[in-house]
Amino acid sequence: MQATHAPFTVNHMVHYQTRLDATFAALSDVTRRGVLEQLGGSNASITDLAQRFHMTLTGMKKHVSILEQAGLVTTEKVGRVRTCKLGPSRLEEEAAWIEQHRQLWSTRFDALDELVEHLKCKEKADAHRKRR
Amino acid sequence: MPTEKEGSPTVALNRTAVERKSDLELVVTRRFNAPAHIVFEAWSNPELFKRWWVPKSAGLTLLSCDMDVRTGGTYRLVFRHPMSDQPMAFFGTYQDVTPNERIVWTNEESDQGAVTTVTFEENAGETLVTLHERYPTKAALDEALAGSAEALPEQFAQLDELLTSRS
Numbered sequence: 001m002q003a004t005h006a007p008f009t010v011n012h013m014v015h016y017q018t019r020l021d022a023t024f025a026a027l028s029d030v031t032r033r034g035v036l037e038q039l040g041g042s043n044a045s046i047t048d049l050a051q052r053f054h055m056t057l058t059g060m061k062k063h064v065s066i067l068e069q070a071g072l073v074t075t076e077k078v079g080r081v082r083t084c085k086l087g088p089s090r091l092e093e094e095a096a097w098i099e100q101h102r103q104l105w106s107t108r109f110d111a112l113d114e115l116v117e118h119l120k121c122k123e124k125a126d127a128h129r130k131r132r
Numbered sequence: 133m134p135t136e137k138e139g140s141p142t143v144a145l146n147r148t149a150v151e152r153k154s155d156l157e158l159v160v161t162r163r164f165n166a167p168a169h170i171v172f173e174a175w176s177n178p179e180l181f182k183r184w185w186v187p188k189s190a191g192l193t194l195l196s197c198d199m200d201v202r203t204g205g206t207y208r209l210v211f212r213h214p215m216s217d218q219p220m221a222f223f224g225t226y227q228d229v230t231p232n233e234r235i236v237w238t239n240e241e242s243d244q245g246a247v248t249t250v251t252f253e254e255n256a257g258e259t260l261v262t263l264h265e266r267y268p269t270k271a272a273l274d275e276a277l278a279g280s281a282e283a284l285p286e287q288f289a290q291l292d293e294l295l296t297s298r299s
Contacts, residue, residue, distance in 0.1 A: 003263055013135045065238075094152075094277075096149075097277040098150055098152060098277065099150075100149035100277075101158070101277050102148055102149070102274075103149050104146035105148045105150060105160045105162070105263075106186065107187040108184060108185065109148050109164075109261075111182075111183070111184035111187070111188070112164070112171070112174055112175075112184040113164055113165075114160075114162050114184075115174050115180060115183055115184050116165075116166045116170050116174055117165070117166065118169055119166070119170045119173065119174060119180075120165075120166045120170055121166075123170065
């Protein structure tokens with residue numbers, strides 16, 4: 001009984017599923033998790049990250065590219081330096097969905113509340129009438 | 133349910149909470165200031181049910197509402213949505229109905245439908261309604277969430293309209 005289950009959500013869903021897969025794949029590597037932790041503290045260039053994790057520039061570029069595809073990291077090239085920072089979080093997106101779902105139920109239950117209040121008053125009035 | 137100290141008691145009373153319990157489960161809770169038999173009546177009598185189930189702002193028209201709320205009984209709700217030429221039917225079976233206590237139903241329009249359990253717990257004249265949805269897969273729950281998220285901007289626009297026309 002999901003009245004608001006729109007028929008055009010399948011595309012959205014396929015999208016989301018693909019992105020989630022990318023997220024989990026990106027998080028399955030210890031270096032990439034380290035990079036995320038690092039970027040949680042402050043933005044860094046690919047050169048910085050390569051040095052910090054004792055890797056070649058090419059190796060780090062590959063990790064950053066995987067994180068970027070998963071939307072976990074965004075990069076911006078200014079001059080010759082590519083700076084990496086944390087991307088928008090999937091958890092935030094899920095929280096937003098839960099909140100919207102809550103608002104749907106809230107709307108529904110507010111209407112139920114109003115009806116229940118009305119029924120309660122009616123029941124009281126009926127009982128009162130019977131007693132007289 | 134957490135106690136809410138801030139705000140008036142009415143605010144706390146009317147709070148609808150949604151929690152994702154696991155990859156497959158979603159739980160919605162809400163307290164009503166009425167005994168359980170009244171809330172159950174509003175949930176199990178089709179004439180009353182259709183007055184609150186479809187949010188006025190959802191843009192959906194309820195074409196028919198057949199509900200046989202008893203264990204083994206079935207329901208069928210048919211909607212029309214302006215975005216779709218074909219009416220949409222939602223149907224399923226009541227797996228367990230205990231009057232004034234609980235209703236368990238299935239969603240059978242696809243094999244990804246949830247099994248929903250709603251319980252009514254009365255305490256000091258108030259009723260705590262707990263709605264527990266269990267989806268067969270994580271993808272199905274995600275889709276249900278995304279579906280309600282997409283339906284909402286439209287819902288809010290229409291709610292706005294309704295509130296404006298009332299004031």
